[in-house]
Amino acid sequence: MTYADVLAVIKYALSQRPSGQKVLVSSHEAAEIKILDYIQQTIGLIPSLTEAQVTTVADTQIQLIWPVPFPNSLYTFTINGFSAQGGPAEVILINKNPGYLTIKTWVAASVYAIALPHNANP
Numbered sequence: 001m002t003y004a005d006v007l008a009v010i011k012y013a014l015s016q017r018p019s020g021q022k023v024l025v026s027s028h029e030a031a032e033i034k035i036l037d038y039i040q041q042t043i044g045l046i047p048s049l050t051e052a053q054v055t056t057v058a059d060t061q062i063q064l065i066w067p068v069p070f071p072n073s074l075y076t077f078t079i080n081g082f083s084a085q086g087g088p089a090e091v092i093l094i095n096k097n098p099g100y101l102t103i104k105t106w107v108a109a110s111v112y113a114i115a116l117p118h119n120a121n122p
Contacts, residue, residue, distance in 0.1 A: 001038055009034040052112045061094055061104045064113045069099035077115040083107050 013027035051064040064079070073096060081089035089109035095102040101113060 001034075001041055003038070006034050006038045050112070050114045052110070054108075054110045055105050056108050058105070058107045061102055062111070063100045063102050064111065065100040066115065069097075070115070070117055071098065073098050074118040075115045076118060077101060077113055079103060079111060079113045081105050081109040081111045083109050 010031045013023055013031040017023065017027070051066060053062055053064060055062055075098075077096075079091045079093075079101070081091040083089045089105050089107050089111070091109075091111060092104045092106075093101065094104055101115075103111065105111065
């Protein structure tokens, strides 16, 4: 399914009706389903990568290694760290590579990261 396929269904729902008639529920529903299917297909093609690690020593650098490296370093990431008591832990980015992030926490913490490519062109 392509963007053009989705656009055609939307145009049909909006313009292929007698003048003055409201959009038919069935056409509207078909367009919405096509949009949702396209979004689901697109999300499935974007390689999001996640990694989790527990640090046991404070003030130590660790690497969060992706299962599959990105083809380049153009990706966005989010890192969350939690102390043993469940509070937020400060996470410092040391280095970003296609295959991993090097980070540092000031306390022993559980660290979780997710990354998405910048130029996801499915």
